[in-house]
Structure formats: C-alpha cells, structure tokens
Amino acid sequence: MNLTLKIWRQKDANDKGRLVEYKVTDISEHMSFLEMMDVLNEQLINKGDEPVAFDHDCREGICGMCSMYINGEAHGPDKGVTTCQLHMRMFKDGDTIYIEPFRANAFPVVKDLVVDRSSFDRIQQAGGYISVNTSGNTQDANATPISKIAADQAMDAATCIGCGACVATCKNSSAMLFVSAKVSQYALLPQGQVEATDRVLNMVAQMDAEGFGNCTNTGACEVECPKGISLENIARMNREYMKASSQG
C-alpha cells in the first residue's frame, strides 16, 4: 500500500517543531508500524536526509518504549497493543497517517517522536517499591498466604509497562492510571502494607510535582492502555490516599 505520512519533526528539545509530509510506497499490510517507519528511515538515509527518531526496544509489547500518537490515538487505532504490535493492516491504501510524539508537559520532546518519560521513573522512586532485607535471611515469598483474588488483581496491576499511553491519551495529561497501577500492585499484597501510607502520599506528591494534570475520569486511559489496566486501580489509589491522609 502507498501512504502519506505527516510526522512531527523536532531537531531537539528547544526546537519549535513542525509536521513534515512524507510518502512511502509498497508497504506490506503484514509489516508492523515500526517496520514501516524503518522503511521510511531507509528511504531518508538513502536520500541523505535525517532519519526520524523514535523510541523502540523489544518490539514485542513488553518494554514500553515505543510511544507514538497515531491518527489521534496513543499507539494507534488498534486496542490493547503497543505501537510495535500495531500492524499496517489497520490502515488502507492511500491513507494519510498523522504520527506525533506523546504530548504532555511532563513528557518533554527530546527529538522528533522521542519523549523524556523520566518523570515516571521519579514517581516510581518516590515509593513504587518494597524494602526487603536481602541479607540471606529473606523469607520465601510463597510462605505468606495470599488469596487468589488479591494475587490476580496485584498481577493485573503489575502488568503496567509504564509506556505513558495513559498520559498521552488523557485530555488532562493525567498520570493517575500509571501511578494507581504501581500503588495497587503493592496495596493488594501483605508485603506492601508496611510502607503503604508513605508510598501513596509520596507517589501522588511526586506525580503532582512533575506537572501531570488531574484525573476527571474520562476513562480514555483505560481504553488506550495496551495492557488493559483498569480504572478500578484509580479508585483503589483514591481510597489508599484518603486512608493515608487521615493517618497523617
């Protein structure tokens, strides 16, 4: 298929940036979206132009690196997939495809389609962990009884890959789905209880400090999340936050 691409080009963080139009031809419907981008970049390199910078790593939907806003949706028009899992069969011959970086002030553009998502790292560092003594006397995790329901819900929350699609798609650039998934995966397990109060207060404070917007429950994040993280996690985090706030 032949396509017209309107891609955001931005030299560096200080550049204003603009949409640039490219034509790509003979694109197979079996290609992944990133393979199509590879074809474009080969064309650009052969012409002596600067290739389009974009994030990618595992290319199998696990690492959370790819981060494109395609035709007005995070990770493109398919549901439950990352950009690397998006196939060109989702498009038609002659289509014009808009490709933009994930937009949020907390995700500044580094170059072209590459954004800096280290704000997520700082939120994780604020409390997204449990402190375990690893001196050699560590208790076997299986020695602590955990109900199947709690284990499954914690596992579901833990599948968040931190790609940032929730922020990109939210009209408010809210990071509530990401933060709530990280809070929930520990809040549901006994191992997470010791630091539960500090965790939620510190992670939410860091989220606010990074400049993310506020959640207005549009539910767009849940729909666009490639891992299907549920809004139940946001409600759980709100409960955790209210409980922690009342405890000081």
Added chain:
Amino acid sequence: MALSALFLMFFLLQHFAINITSVFSADIFNEISHFMGTNPLIQYVMQPILIFGVVFHFVMGFILELKNIRSRTVKYAKNNGGANSSWMSRNMIWSGLAILAFIILHFIDFWIPELNIKFVQGDMSGLLPDGEGYRYFEELQHKFVNPLRVGVYVIAFVFLALHLLHGFNSAFQSMGANNKYTKGLETFGKAYAILVPLGFVFIALFHHFNH
C-alpha cells in the same frame, strides 16, 4: 470536587421532589415552599451550606480545568477523543458553564425576588398582596408564561443531563467507589441523569401550558 458534586446531586433530588408537588397540588407546594422559605434551620444553616457547595464546585471546576490545560501546552495536530471517551466526559467545563449561566438566571428569577420580599420589604408572611393565600405557586406559574424563558430552562436542563451523565459516576469513582456495585450504580446514575432533568423540563412545560 466529588464531595460537593454528591452534595449538589442530593440537593437537586430534594429540589425536584418539592417542585413536582406543584404539578399535583398548589396547596402542598405552597405549604412546603413557605416552610423552606421561613424555617430558620433551612434559611440560616442549610442555605449558606448550599451556596458554599455551589460556589466551591464551580471554583474547583475552573481551577481543575486551568491546571489541566496547563499540563499540555503543545496540542496534538490530530486527536481522536471520541475513540476512547464520551463527549460528556470531555466537555464538563462547557456543560458546567451552561449550568452556571442558568443558575444566574434562576437566581434572578426566583432567589433575588425572594430575598427582596423577605429581607428588604420585610414581608415574611408568604402571602399574596391581597392576602388571599400563599404567593409561591402563583409566582412559579407566572415565571413559566414566557415561552422564551421556558425554552432557556429546557436547554439548561439538557446541559444538566449531559453534565450528570458523566458527573454522577465520576463523583463515586473519585471517592474510591469502584467495586461489584459499580455496574448497578452506573445504571442508576444514567437514570438519575436523564429522569431528574426531564422531570424539571416536565414541570416547566406543565406550568407553561396550564397557567
């Protein structure tokens, strides 16, 4: 935001319960209106709480919107919001502004004349100028004679319904309520969001055609 929303939704239901009596009995409506308008607990405790709730909800709504706009200063060239969220959820500020405009009109229509009669003229009797019965039902009917005003009220209640269609369940989600009862609550929320504004529209139209 969510707390004030829950409070205002409860108030709305109470307001509707009183107003709908005007369709069935002018006397009952008059009695309840006189009680609400002269009871010290309602006038000097509940009414200030209500005003605070309304102002707080609007101020917080504006602050929330401004903060959210500032969190993304470079907009997308192409954004397909309809693919993942409802129109109502994305436009709460606009439906909210329409409701604010309506509340100002509603205050001019009912609340300011009420304050004038009671606290400027000092007439707490609630009686008509000729002294023949209470004035509340007549005032209500008089307001809905003008078709233009009825039209504005109907449009305002459409915006109220749109606001509630998202706002009802959003308030519960913000308060941390998302569990096995959520599906049922969503259905109840949709029924509330449609039936209560529809009821107010019915009351306005009823009095317009029966004055």
